[in-house]
Amino acid sequence: xxxxxxxxxxxxxxxxxxxxxxxxxxxxxxxxxxxxxxxxxxxxxxxxxxxxxxxxxxxxxxxxxxxxxxxxxxxxxxxxxxxxxxxxxxxxxxxxxxxxxxxxxxxxxxxxxxxxxxxxxxxxxxxxxxxxxxxxxxxxxxxxxxxxxxxxxxxxxxxxxxxxxxxxxxxxxxxxxxxxxxxxxxxxxxxxxxxxxxxxxxxxxxxxxxxxxxxxxxxxxxxxxxxxxxxxxxxxxxxxxxxxxxxxxxxxxxxxxxxxxxxxxxxxxxxxxxxxxxxxxxxxxxxxxxxxxxxxxxxxxxxxxxxxxxxxxxxxxxxxxxxxxx
Amino acid sequence: xxxxxxxxxxxxxxxxxxxxxxxxxxxxxxxxxxxxxxxxxxxxxxxxxxxxxxxxxxxxxxxxxxxxxxxxxxxxxxxxxxxxxxxxxxxxxxxxxxxxxxxxxxxxxxxxxxxxxxxxxxxxxxxxxxxxxxxxxxxxxxxxxxxxxxxxxxxxxxxxxxxxxxxxxxxxxxxxxxxxxxxxxxxxxxxxxxxxxxxxxxxxxxxxxxxxxxxxxxxxxxxxxxxxxxxxxxxxxxxxxxxxxxxxxxxxxxxxxxxxxxxxxxx
Numbered sequence: 001x002x003x004x005x006x007x008x009x010x011x012x013x014x015x016x017x018x019x020x021x022x023x024x025x026x027x028x029x030x031x032x033x034x035x036x037x038x039x040x041x042x043x044x045x046x047x048x049x050x051x052x053x054x055x056x057x058x059x060x061x062x063x064x065x066x067x068x069x070x071x072x073x074x075x076x077x078x079x080x081x082x083x084x085x086x087x088x089x090x091x092x093x094x095x096x097x098x099x100x101x102x103x104x105x106x107x108x109x110x111x112x113x114x115x116x117x118x119x120x121x122x123x124x125x126x127x128x129x130x131x132x133x134x135x136x137x138x139x140x141x142x143x144x145x146x147x148x149x150x151x152x153x154x155x156x157x158x159x160x161x162x163x164x165x166x167x168x169x170x171x172x173x174x175x176x177x178x179x180x181x182x183x184x185x186x187x188x189x190x191x192x193x194x195x196x197x198x199x200x201x202x203x204x205x206x207x208x209x210x211x212x213x214x215x216x217x218x219x220x221x222x223x224x225x226x227x228x229x230x231x232x233x234x235x236x237x238x239x240x241x242x243x244x245x246x247x248x249x250x251x252x253x254x255x256x257x258x259x260x261x262x263x264x265x266x267x268x269x270x271x272x273x274x275x276x277x278x279x280x281x282x283x284x285x286x287x288x289x290x291x292x293x294x295x296x297x298x299x300x301x302x303x304x305x306x307x308x309x310x311x312x313x314x315x316x317x318x319x320x321x322x323x324x325x326x
Numbered sequence: 327x328x329x330x331x332x333x334x335x336x337x338x339x340x341x342x343x344x345x346x347x348x349x350x351x352x353x354x355x356x357x358x359x360x361x362x363x364x365x366x367x368x369x370x371x372x373x374x375x376x377x378x379x380x381x382x383x384x385x386x387x388x389x390x391x392x393x394x395x396x397x398x399x400x401x402x403x404x405x406x407x408x409x410x411x412x413x414x415x416x417x418x419x420x421x422x423x424x425x426x427x428x429x430x431x432x433x434x435x436x437x438x439x440x441x442x443x444x445x446x447x448x449x450x451x452x453x454x455x456x457x458x459x460x461x462x463x464x465x466x467x468x469x470x471x472x473x474x475x476x477x478x479x480x481x482x483x484x485x486x487x488x489x490x491x492x493x494x495x496x497x498x499x500x501x502x503x504x505x506x507x508x509x510x511x512x513x514x515x516x517x518x519x520x521x522x523x524x525x526x527x528x529x530x531x532x533x534x535x536x537x538x539x540x541x542x543x544x545x546x547x548x549x550x551x552x553x554x555x556x557x558x559x560x561x562x563x564x565x566x567x568x569x570x571x572x573x574x575x576x577x578x579x580x581x582x583x584x585x586x587x588x589x590x591x592x593x
Contacts, residue, residue, distance in 0.1 A: 054488050074491040081492040087485035091507045100503070101493035152493060 003066030005030045005188035006051065006156050011060035013046050013212075020046040022212035023060070028156070031186040033179065037199040038209035039235065044192045047209070048158050051190060053077050064155050075104075080149030084161040086141045088133040094144045095120065095129030101152035119151035122181065139170050146178070150185070157182070159191040163198060175201050196236045200224065208232045230326050240295050241326070242269070248326040253298040255322035258285060258307070258314050265317035271295055273312045287316055348566060355559035362554045377560035385545040386564065389525055392456065392541060396463040397521035403464065404471035404516055411472070412479040430469040437466060438530035445534075455539035462534050463524040470523055471516035478512025479505075511580065518576050522569045 006028040013021040021043040028034045036044035050057050053074035062070045069077050080101075088097050098119050102112040120126050123143035133141055142162060149157055159178070163171045179202040182189050193199055199206050200220040207217045208231075216228040227233035230241070233250050240251045249267060262268060271287035283306055287295035295316050299307075308314055350364050355377075358368025376382075407426055411419065429437055441462045445454050482505065490500040506513075528543040535544050542565050549558055 052488070052492055054491075073496075074488070075494045075496050077492075079492055081489065083485045083489060085483070085485060087483060087489035089486055089489070089504055089508075090483060100490070100495070104494035104499065148489075148493065158492075 002030075003063065004028060005032070005065060006190065007063040008047070008051070009061045009063070011047070011050060011062065012058045013043075013050060013055070014058045019212050021050065021057070024212075024214055026207060026214065026217070028188055028190060031188055033182050033189045033191065033202060033204045035191045035193060035199040035203040035206045036209055037193055037196060037206050037236070039194055042209040043212040044194075044209050045160060048081075048160055048190060048192045051156070052079055052081050052158055078152075078155045079158055080152055080154035080156075081158045082142075082145045082149050082160065082162045084164055086133075086145040086162075086165075088141055088144055088148075090133050093130050093132055094125060094136065094140075097133070097144055098129075098148045098151050101148065105152070115151055119147040122150065123147045138166055139174070142166065142174065146181075150181075150187070153187075155188065157187050157189045159189065161193055163193070164195070171198075178202065200236070206236075208235060210235070227324065227326075233324065233326065238296060238298075242267075242289075242293060242295075250324040250326050251318045251322055253284070253296040254282075256295070256297045256316060256318050258297050258299070258316060260312075260314060262315050263317045266320040267323050268315055268317040269293075269295070271314055271316045273308050273310050273314055276306045276308065276310055278306075285314075287314070289316070348563075351559045351566075352563050355556050355563055357556045360555060362556060362559065373556035373560045376557045377564060382542075382545070382557075382561050382564075385540050385542040386561075386568070388456075388539065389541040389543070389565075390568070392459055392463060393521045393525035395460060396467050396524040397517045399460070400464045400467045400471045400520045401475075401513060401517040403468060404475050405513070407468075408472045408475035408479060412476045426472050427469045429466045434466050434527060434529035435533075438462060438533035441465075441530070442533040454534060455536040458534040459531060459539070459541065462530045463527065466527065466530055467520035467523050470519040474512045474516035474519060475509065478509040478515075481512075482508055514576060514580055518573055521572060525569050 004027040006026075008024050008026040011021055011024045011026075012019070024043075024047060026034075036047055038044045049055055050070075051062060053069065053072060053076075057070055060070070061068050064077060064079075088094075089100065092100070095116055098116045099112050102115060107115075116129070117126070120129055123146050125140060125143050125147065128136065128140065131140075133144070136144065142165075145162070162178070163174055166174060175198055182202075191199075191202060203220055205217060205219055206223050207214045208223055209215065210231050216223055216232045218226075218228075223232055223236055227236065227239075227250070230248065230250070233239045234241075238253050240253060240256065242249045242251070244267070251267070257263070257265075262270075269289050271289045273285055274288050275284075275286040277284040277286070278301075281301055283299050283301050285297040285299065285306075285308060287297065289295055297316065353366050354362050354364055355373050356369050356371070357363055357366040357373070358370045361367075407422075410416070411423060411426070441458060442454070445451060445458050450458075486504055486508070487500050490504045491497075495503060526543065527541075528547055531541045531544050532547065535541060540548075542561070546558060546561060546565065549555075
């Protein structure tokens with residue numbers, strides 16, 4: 001089998017006594033969209049910086065298409081980076097920004113021109129090549145940044161929370177657009193985000209990070225349906241945790257059911273409805289269980305008044321396949 | 327009085343006290359007689375003619391050379407200094423900050439006396455004059471240049487250098503293609519400040535000049551011992567207009583007014 005596009009082998013980054021990235025092993029396949037997902041301070045951005053070469057690892061090696069690169073500066077690595085703040089060159093036009101990487105590679109003028117035009121077309125910015133970053137909207141700047149990173153056809157594309165500065169509507173559009181573009185170009189991509197929604201929608205695989213380590217690596221369905229650790233379970237989506245005979249049972253709020261009569265289920269607890277939240281597409285029932293445990297049930301909104309009212313005594317239950325043992 | 331009325335009053339007072347002396351000096355230089363009267367009596371260009379004599383033109387020319395060289399050299403020194411101070415944390419950094427910016431707090435007079443003694447005791451007596459003046463002016467102008475360059479380094483958008491590196495630019499090419507163009511206005515502003523500060527300095531220059539190597543400010547001061555004459559008025563106006571003209575030209579050519587007078591919006 002050929003080498004993976006990117007491989008991290010025992011990568012570590014320490015700052016004094018603090019360990020930012022702790023012995024991370026990771027393989028990213030050719031053409032794959034892999035997301036590093038985790039809360040702030042989990043080491044995901046540091047990992048991205050290590051791949052890009054912005055700083056050197058304290059230990060471990062990084063292989064780009066089989067070539068060890070941990071000792072190389074970023075400009076010798078063949079990577080493209082899109083930054084959270086885009087980091088466009090304010091003194092250059094959009095076209096000059098996109099052309100920069102090609103100029104540094106010493107390509108002939110005509111080829112640069114052709115490729116810049118193609119790249120701008122790819123991100124639907126044709127005709128804005130002469131604009132400076134200040135004259136572009138946030139979404140347009142983001143597209144320029146993307147074109148600038150893609151035009152050099154890097155071995156790996158690195159995206160550092162590129163959507164977090166956009167407003168909600170645009171963010172949701174760009175999710176689909178970037179993921180679509182990535183698949184069309186087949187470019188190996190490492191995406192860093194703290195937004196589980198982005199991660200689930202865009203990724204082939206997700207590496208959930210916590211405290212400098214990868215807690216779980218798997219497809220979006222893997223990490224959501226079969227979280228390996230309590231951290232993954234509560235970080236991606238929402239989760240009910242219950243103690244049951246020395247074990248912890250985890251149940252997703254949308255898989256749980258409510259009933260007035262005691263159901264014939266593997267897992268059933270009596271509870272009191274404390275709040276009913278109306279969210280439009282769904283309703284949320286916030287419950288209090290016997291031993292002061294809390295429960296959450298998310299039910300689709302079929303119209304009409306909520307089935308259960310605050311203060312009502314109900315039964316909380318879930319099918320055996322919805323109960324995850326942690 | 328309304329707050330706006332009060333503000334207007336303050337602005338008017340500022341202009342009167344700023345421009346008044348200049349206008350009066352200029353007016354005096356056109357007096358007919360050899361008396362510094364205001365309002366001027368009659369009209370004559372004879373004092374302006376006298377101001378063009380080598381006695382005045384030479385020190386003016388000397389000051390221009392000194393200020394230009396000071397501006398260039400202190401800016402060249404300021405670039406690596408500002409980079410080191412703005413970017414790196416190293417042992418002795420605080421001392422370097424104090425040494426670089428110190429002359430800003432010291433009266434230039436003290437620096438001047440000190441330099442004079444240094445040159446004398448170090449056996450560099452022969453260098454008193456242009457060389458000593460150049461050294462002294464670089465010392466007192468460096469803080470201005472370092473500060474403006476450091477400030478413009480701090481206003482660089484955070485990740486542009488990393489972005490350039492990721493796009494294949496070496497450290498040197500990143501500096502050349504990205505950093506310098508973005509701090510260009512700071513560099514030029516620093517040079518302008520250094521030029522003006524050098525050109526207008528008298529406190530330090532008075533100790534380090536020697537006959538034949540005298541800046542215009544020292545020359546004017548020396549001449550004042552004999553009283554204020556209309557010739558001096560004419561010379562003063564020229565001395566005043568030269569740096570103003572330079573700032574105006576630089577501003578015109580580079581569009582840097584907003585940097586010299588305040589920050590502009592950045593991406």
